[in-house]
Amino acid sequence: KESEHKRRHFKDNDMQLKNDENNGEDLIKPLDESWKFDRLFLDDEDGDMFKKLEEVKKIAKKSRRKASKHSNKKENRSSPTKKHHRDRRSIKKEKHFNTNDATHVINDKTANLAKSLLQEINRAETFQQVDEREDILNELRRQELITTRTEPCNPLKKYREIDGRCNNLLNLEWGAAFTCMNRLKYPDYADELSTPRKASSGNELPNPRLMSSEIHKEANVPSAKYTSMFMQWGQFLSQDLTQTSKTTYPEETVLGDSTFDCCNPQETDSECFPISIPQSDSFYATFSQTCLNFRRSAKCLKANNDVRQQINSVTSFIDGSQIYGSLLNTSYNVRRFQHGLLKTQMDIEGRPLLPRSNDAANDKCSDIANEKYCFQSGFSKVNQHLGLTSMYTLWVREHNRIAAILRQLNPIWDDEQLYQEARRIVIAEMQAITYNEYLRILLGHELYHSFKLNTRKRGHHTDYQVDKDPSILNEFATAALRYGHSLVQRELLLVDANLNVSSVRLKNNYFNPFKLYEGVFDSVLRGLALQPSQSFDQYFVEDVTRYLYKNPVEPHGSDLVAINIQRGRDHGIKGYSSYAQMCNGPLLSSFDDFDKIMPITVRKKLQDLFESVEDVDLFSAGVSEYPLPGAVVGPTFGCIIANQFARIKHGDRFYFENIMTAGSFTKDQREELQEVTLAGIICANSYGIDRIQRKVFQPVDEKNPVVYCDTIKQPDWDEWKQDH
Ligand code: HEM
Numbered sequence: 001k002e003s004e005h006k007r008r009h010f011k012d013n014d015m016q017l018k019n020d021e022n023n024g025e026d027l028i029k030p031l032d033e034s035w036k037f038d039r040l041f042l043d044d045e046d047g048d049m050f051k052k053l054e055e056v057k058k059i060a061k062k063s064r065r066k067a068s069k070h071s072n073k074k075e076n077r078s079s080p081t082k083k084h085h086r087d088r089r090s091i092k093k094e095k096h097f098n099t100n101d102a103t104h105v106i107n108d109k110t111a112n113l114a115k116s117l118l119q120e121i122n123r124a125e126t127f128q129q130v131d132e133r134e135d136i137l138n139e140l141r142r143q144e145l146i147t148t149r150t151e152p153c154n155p156l157k158k159y160r161e162i163d164g165r166c167n168n169l170l171n172l173e174w175g176a177a178f179t180c181m182n183r184l185k186y187p188d189y190a191d192e193l194s195t196p197r198k199a200s201s202g203n204e205l206p207n208p209r210l211m212s213s214e215i216h217k218e219a220n221v222p223s224a225k226y227t228s229m230f231m232q233w234g235q236f237l238s239q240d241l242t243q244t245s246k247t248t249y250p251e252e253t254v255l256g257d258s259t260f261d262c263c264n265p266q267e268t269d270s271e272c273f274p275i276s277i278p279q280s281d282s283f284y285a286t287f288s289q290t291c292l293n294f295r296r297s298a299k300c301l302k303a304n305n306d307v308r309q310q311i312n313s314v315t316s317f318i319d320g321s322q323i324y325g326s327l328l329n330t331s332y333n334v335r336r337f338q339h340g341l342l343k344t345q346m347d348i349e350g351r352p353l354l355p356r357s358n359d360a361a362n363d364k365c366s367d368i369a370n371e372k373y374c375f376q377s378g379f380s381k382v383n384q385h386l387g388l389t390s391m392y393t394l395w396v397r398e399h400n401r402i403a404a405i406l407r408q409l410n411p412i413w414d415d416e417q418l419y420q421e422a423r424r425i426v427i428a429e430m431q432a433i434t435y436n437e438y439l440r441i442l443l444g445h446e447l448y449h450s451f452k453l454n455t456r457k458r459g460h461h462t463d464y465q466v467d468k469d470p471s472i473l474n475e476f477a478t479a480a481l482r483y484g485h486s487l488v489q490r491e492l493l494l495v496d497a498n499l500n501v502s503s504v505r506l507k508n509n510y511f512n513p514f515k516l517y518e519g520v521f522d523s524v525l526r527g528l529a530l531q532p533s534q535s536f537d538q539y540f541v542e543d544v545t546r547y548l549y550k551n552p553v554e555p556h557g558s559d560l561v562a563i564n565i566q567r568g569r570d571h572g573i574k575g576y577s578s579y580a581q582m583c584n585g586p587l588l589s590s591f592d593d594f595d596k597i598m599p600i601t602v603r604k605k606l607q608d609l610f611e612s613v614e615d616v617d618l619f620s621a622g623v624s625e626y627p628l629p630g631a632v633v634g635p636t637f638g639c640i641i642a643n644q645f646a647r648i649k650h651g652d653r654f655y656f657e658n659i660m661t662a663g664s665f666t667k668d669q670r671e672e673l674q675e676v677t678l679a680g681i682i683c684a685n686s687y688g689i690d691r692i693q694r695k696v697f698q699p700v701d702e703k704n705p706v707v708y709c710d711t712i713k714q715p716d717w718d719e720w721k722q723d724h
């Protein structure tokens with residue numbers, strides 16, 4: 001009787017999805033209350049655990065079969081060539097849009113966004129099947145890194161798996177580390193399967209370094225609206241969500257980037273895809289530099305067909321994986337295994353820092369000869385620059401602070417329970433800051449609300465939606481979220497307790513986090529909160545376009561903008577116009593249409609460089625769009641970003657505002673967490689900061705004055721006393 005009951009649920013859900021497809025109005029339609037996977041288990045607490053696991057497996061199998069049937073159909077329909085023609089035809093058919101600026105572009109938006117989100121739910125199935133080819137799994141097992149993979153999921157477990165598996169109990173690998181990225185649009189490879197995108201005529205696309213130096217020039221335009229803390233949160237968050245793997249195996253990801261010198265003519269690696277520097281280049285030519293190193297992202301072995309996909313080596317969820325790691329062995333490396341704490345070491349003032357790198361000889365950062373050690377965390381880029389390393393430090397401190405509070409409240413909890421409970425709280429705090437503070441500013445009112453990204457205040461909750469695929473979208477990782485590169489400043493300010501200011505130039509300090517040992521943590525955070533970031537626009541600072549990762553013995557570095565453009569082509573990301581159309585409806589059928597969305601100067605350059613409107617790279621045009629009203633980004637990046645954050649909110653079984661799931665907080669706990677702010681976290685974890693503005697992503701002004709830390713609300717941790 002019970003299984004019949006469950007079957008009925010599944011059937012209902014099929015119908016529900018069909019209805020959803022016909023309904024373009026409601027963006028994310030809540031499914032019927034009875035259709036809550038966790039509830040099937042939670043309602044029946046005495047049931048036999050083994051039977052439940054069997055049930056989960058059966059259901060997962062069934063859904064895979066369904067997905068594969070579905071995807072076969074889809075594949076036929078969207079074979080690259082047919083799809084190509086369809087796109088062309090529809091571009092011709094649609095009307096020109098007759099608006100004057102980005103404000104009007106979104107008028108028609110809600111219905112279109114809704115449609116695109118629903119279409120993607122189907123696409124997700126095409127790209128995200130779990131392929132259990134034994135040879136691949138064996139290879140992964142051999143690496144002995146993905147240890148949790150062979151264990152069955154426990155649907156009642158209160159804590160997330162480190163590798164993100166078992167979050168979605170119907171699709172166990174959705175959002176897990178080391179799975180294929182998802183996509184909004186079918187990839188556009190020159191050979192339709194794998195080779196980097198070319199112009200629609202078959203010719204080469206414009207040179208990425210030329211585009212960078214012509215369109216994305218160096219310019220210093222500080223923002224009046226957001227601080228460097230906003231930039232820093234964006235980068236920190238991006239490292240929780242996505243890291244495209246350069247290698248097929250997890251253990252090589254740290255070193256993968258620079259082990260091949262693709263500019264060396266002797267290098268025969270087939271994955272090399274170097275960027276040539278035009279002879280006319282006014283900067284690199286002075287150093288007789290003719291090439292920038294670039295190696296293609298690895299092909300995802302789990303993809304279910306021959307069309308190349310890329311690998312996300314971290315968990316797609318906001319789950320603190322940059323702190324805790326995305327693989328079990330990384331997570332063990334950073335734990336102290338005592339009182340639930342993470343490992344730390346002390347600065348000269350006796351304040352906690354991240355632990356020492358556990359591979360100083362090979363981390364390409366530590367200077368062992370001079371006894372200077374870089375830091376270790378859950379993610380390999382932690383040492384990239386001082387602002388980033390400080391943000392990581394803040395969160396390791398926060399974890400240990402919470403673990404200590406919990407231990408006081410519940411002295412009987414052991415290391416594992418303290419670690420997991422502190423981790424669960426820290427993740428909730430990161431989610432609260434992201435949805436409540438960060439996205440509100442990034443996306444502006446329209447997109448933020450239409451994608452239901454708001455965190456609800458007191459008394460409210462969210463419902464998990466098992467049909468939402470949280471996996472990171474390639475377009476989000478490879479173009480839209482890289483919007484943040486436009487916000488990066490040349491220098492990082494250090495502001496001491498007496499407001500004396502000094503600065504550290506980015507280009508001279510890549511992978512040079514040693515100042516933290518001297519006790520600059522507080523000064524870095526004050527600097528991030530007080531300094532404006534660069535504006536979001538087509539311009540970038542030279543510290544990233546000429547000196548990226550410059551090492552002390554070289555006069556120049558690489559060019560991040562050229563790399564972003566090349567990366568888009570490497571991943572077969574379609575041209576900008578197809579995303580602009582998907583997001584906003586209006587068609588960009590001639591270059592003149594661009595004038596409504598971005599500066600004329602940019603349009604003219606694009607027109608000079610590109611043969612055809614549909615060839616323009618997504619990253620390049622996306623960063624050039626005018627911002628939406630009240631937002632940082634423009635309509636196309638905004639829509640891709642909102643879409644992704646909707647997926648990892650509604651499609652995360654452990655999202656902190658969910659009720660009726662294995663990992664749900666109590667109502668009172670949830671309400672405490674809903675009010676967490678980054679200002680509060682900074683106050684609680686820095687020894688010398690006693691005042692700060694409440695909204696740290698926005699500059700200090702009359703509406704956002706500097707206030708004393710003790711006036712900033714902190715959660716009431718008594719709610720976590722076990723028998724409370
Ligand atoms: C000083 C600041 C920053 C530096 C030096 C930096 C540098 C880099 C580099 C070198 C890459 C790899 C590029 C490639 O090989 O394709 C990258 C990727 C990326 N960056 Fe940044 N970045 C910075 C800030 C930011 C910010 C503020 C954001 C977002 C708000 C951001 C978002 C991303 C994303 C989403 C990726 C792609 C990750 C992936 O999936 O592989 N970055 N960045």
Ligand SMILES: [Ca+2]
Binds near residue numbers: 240314321322
């Ligand atoms: Ca993550």
